[in-house]
């Protein structure tokens with residue numbers, strides 16, 4: 001059994017057939033392991049017991065890694081990168097046409113070797129026009145090349161240091177047993193913590209300064225307000241969290257440690273509310289069913305990168321996956337998607353001709369997925385067209401095609417948000433809510449931004465569940481969102 005990153009379940013010696021409990025049994029917003037136990041506070045000064053737990057986890061991982069190294073030295077047992085049978089490194093070009101929309105999807109997109117159709121003079125001229133237009137309308141568009149070095153290597157065990165013990169504590173606090181700690185989990189928590197470093201530095205230092213050593217006073221809480229607003233937590237979430245704290249102060253004496261614990265609890269509750277309302281603690285493709293995930297958002301926020309990372313998570317978790325390159329506006333968008341597809345050996349459905357109809361690409365992709373029994377179709381969409389109106393029209397059309405062609409599919413419309421743009425980005429992005437029928441958010445670029453607090457504004461103001469977070473450009477820098485881990489990483493001392 002491979003590790004399922006969407007459901008966060010993996011092979012475990014003690015529980016070989018560990019599967020997530022039914023949604024109804026899970027505690028919303030928490031991983032399956034958390035369902036049994038309420039998370040407990042993670043202290044920055046691990047006590048002897050926690051340290052011993054971390055030590056044991058480290059020793060197990062170390063032994064596993066050595067065993068793996070030993071096996072790799074034996075040539076006949078060198079393991080291949082596990083990929084589902086259905087995933088073949090195939091590029092599929094679709095020749096889009098309006099009539100394409102009337103064709104039988106079963107007959108439309110058959111895998112073919114990549115053939116760059118020769119462009120007529122008219123088509124070349126149109127492509128050049130589109131490129132000029134692009135240069136004029138999207139001056140701040142990101143570099144067209146996908147990030148250089150893909151990190152495909154398995155994570156390796158670092159030193160037994162403070163970051164490891166913190167990661168182990170976060171896992172232990174969520175009810176994991178020593179034998180359930182995987183290198184994947186430790187690796188991600190390390191990345192998450194590093195990613196949130198900038199936000200944390202501002203937030204935690206000020207927070208601790210504010211909290212001081214004495215019992216909390218109303219003035220201290222006023223100071224906390226400024227700190228949270230500065231981290232882009234937003235007025236609504238700040239009012240909610242601190243309102244609850246003020247109420248407690250009216251009733252009893254609260255010392256700084258308890259104040260911090262209570263604040264973390266409030267922040268978690270804000271993040272979990274939309275997740276609970278969705279009735280789905282974790283967003284995972286349903287196995288043996290067609291799932292269509294649209295990635296939408298303004299230009300440059302990280303839609304295509306997120307799609308590439310999701311494709312990789314899907315393959316690594318044993319789902320069959322296919323990419324629809326439906327950003328046909330930007331000249332190099334298809335190429336960028338193809339690079340990501342190749343990295344994870346996921347087929348890409350695209351149309352190389354200029355100004356191809358994105359809805360037709362989606363049409364072909366769904367046809368191909370239905371024909372092959374693909375479980376997850378990831379749809380890359382444009383972030384910018386000539387006008388915002390055009391963009392919304394295009395997204396609505398794509399959405400209609402999906403609903404019409406695949407009424408049986410589980411459709412997710414994920415708004416990709418650049419955390420470094422803070423609340424401005426959020427306001428801008430909400431225009432997508434109507435056109436794309438948003439069901440969730442992917443928060444990207446948490447690394448290098450001091451505005452990680454915007455996650456709370458997303459949950460409280462947009463009321464959308466955060467489903468994934470990206471904390472880096474690497475292929476492994478995206479994981480399912482977990483409010484407990486997020487708040488711990490945000491406020492780790």
Ligand SMILES: Nc1nc2c(ncn2[C@@H]2O[C@H](COP(=O)(O)OP(=O)(O)OP(=O)(O)O)[C@@H](O)[C@H]2O)c(=O)[nH]1
Nearest residue numbers: 142299300301302303304305383445470471472473
């Ligand atoms: N640091 C960091 N950079 C990221 C992250 N996600 C994406 N990027 C970078 O952001 C830039 C834009 O990413 P894209 O994926 O091309 O964004 P897009 O939304 O598809 O852009 P358009 O297609 O032009 O609308 C690229 O340089 C990415 O490497 C992240 O989590 N952290």
Ligand SMILES: [Mg+2]
Nearest residue numbers: 303304327333
């Ligand atoms: Mg893109």
